[in-house]
Amino acid sequence: MCEGVGLMLGALVSHLLCLPLCDLQEMIKKEPWDSLSSTIRLQAMAIIIELSKKHVVKAMGSHQRRVLLRTFLKSVFSLPLLTTLQAQGVIRGTSAQDTKDLFFGTLQTLNEMLQSLILENPVPAELESILQLMGSWMQSRKDCLRERAVWSSILLLNFVATEVKLDEASPFTRLGHLVAVLGIRCGDPVKEIGSKAAEAVHYLISIAWRQKIAQLDRKNVEWTEQRNKEFLAAWSPTVVCNSPSKIAELFGVYFNPRERTDFILTVMDGLTNHCNNNCQPTAEGLLSAMVNSGGTKVEKVWGAAAEMDGN
Numbered sequence: 001m002c003e004g005v006g007l008m009l010g011a012l013v014s015h016l017l018c019l020p021l022c023d024l025q026e027m028i029k030k031e032p033w034d035s036l037s038s039t040i041r042l043q044a045m046a047i048i049i050e051l052s053k054k055h056v057v058k059a060m061g062s063h064q065r066r067v068l069l070r071t072f073l074k075s076v077f078s079l080p081l082l083t084t085l086q087a088q089g090v091i092r093g094t095s096a097q098d099t100k101d102l103f104f105g106t107l108q109t110l111n112e113m114l115q116s117l118i119l120e121n122p123v124p125a126e127l128e129s130i131l132q133l134m135g136s137w138m139q140s141r142k143d144c145l146r147e148r149a150v151w152s153s154i155l156l157l158n159f160v161a162t163e164v165k166l167d168e169a170s171p172f173t174r175l176g177h178l179v180a181v182l183g184i185r186c187g188d189p190v191k192e193i194g195s196k197a198a199e200a201v202h203y204l205i206s207i208a209w210r211q212k213i214a215q216l217d218r219k220n221v222e223w224t225e226q227r228n229k230e231f232l233a234a235w236s237p238t239v240v241c242n243s244p245s246k247i248a249e250l251f252g253v254y255f256n257p258r259e260r261t262d263f264i265l266t267v268m269d270g271l272t273n274h275c276n277n278n279c280q281p282t283a284e285g286l287l288s289a290m291v292n293s294g295g296t297k298v299e300k301v302w303g304a305a306a307e308m309d310g311n
Contacts, residue, residue: 021051021060025071033078036085036099037092041075042106045113048072052113052120062129069117070133076110077137077148079103107148111155118160123170124211127160132174135181138197139270143190150185150196157203166211175208176262179251180286184270186244187282198241205250212254244282245289252293263290 024044031040048068051057057065079085082103089099114130137149160166182204185197240247248263255263264287271283 021057021064021068024048025068028071028075031075033075034080035088036079036103036106037089037094039102041072042102042109045072045106045109048113049109049116052116055120057117058121062125065117066129066133069130072110072113073133073137076106077145079106081144107152111152114152114156115159118156118164122164123167124172125170127156127166127207128172128174128178130156131178131181135178138181138185143193146185146188147190147193147196150182150193150200153182153200154196154203157200157207161203161206166207168211172208172211172259174262176251176255176259176264177266178204179247180263180266180270183244183247183286184267184279184283186241186247187279189279195237195241198237198244201240201247202237208251209254245285248286248289249293252290260290 024047027040028044031038048057057068060068080088082100085103086096086099089096117130118126131153134149134153137145138153140146140149179201182197182201186194186201188194188197251263252260267283267286267290271280271287
């Protein structure tokens with residue numbers, strides 16, 4: 001982050017801390033999505049980080065937190081390419097380096113804010129909520145938007161996998177959906193995005209198994225831990241990227257009926273609404289692998305999906 005940005009942030013942090021969160025949200029909404037000429041976004045996210053340390057953001061309630069986070073994600077992810085921002089900055093008399101510093105400083109602060117929200121509320125539901133909001137950006141038709149969202153998901157999932165112990169008594173409720181969204185992205189037409197999505201899946205596996213093992217009856221834990229240890233020893237983002245269907249094979253064994261339904265419906269939605277020709281084979285492979293791993297359990301899901309489609 002450039003020195004000027006750091007000085008401005010330090011000077012305004014005390015003032016912004018006094019603003020109600022709703023005012024902070026309105027301030028972000030007024031920032032143009034097609035340019036980056038001020039430090040308002042960065043300052044506001046830094047304030048959220050400070051407030052989360054005081055458990056103020058958690059006290060807002062889940063709905064208001066989602067609205068607030070959606071506003072920040074849209075404001076940051078919607079920014080144009082760095083080269084476009086630099087060209088705009090030159091016209092205003094801002095150097096290309098200063099624009100670059102502000103751009104990457106803003107992205108970095110967004111990711112630090114996401115991590116602070118997890119630390120404030122370390123439960124699977126919080127992680128799921130954040131990743132679900134990023135899901136629509138991962139499915140964008142614009143390469144740069146998908147890349148930003150997938151990269152942020154990697155950083156967040158890596159942080160949770162290595163630095164955070166989620167509440168073991170709280171289960172995942174939308175794991176099937178998250179696995180499907182990231183699994184489809186492994187077949188992204190932009191190879192770099194596909195490899196990043198595979199890395200995100202790798203971290204999600206680590207987190208999910210840790211939670212599931214903690215919730216198993218003790219007599220099953222030793223066998224499950226040993227089996228997962230053997231599998232994860234050979235698991236890598238490269239394997240996932242080269243053969244995304246393995247994601248469904250792995251999770252299909254452990255998914256409960258709701259997770260399996262979420263996975264299948266999300267992949268089907270991806271095939272019809274969010275997939276271009278390049279990722280269609282990946283989505284079809286995920287569906288086929290889930291059917292093969294789920295057996296008769298999947299027949300009930302197909303029946304439920306057909307009923308929903310017919311209504």
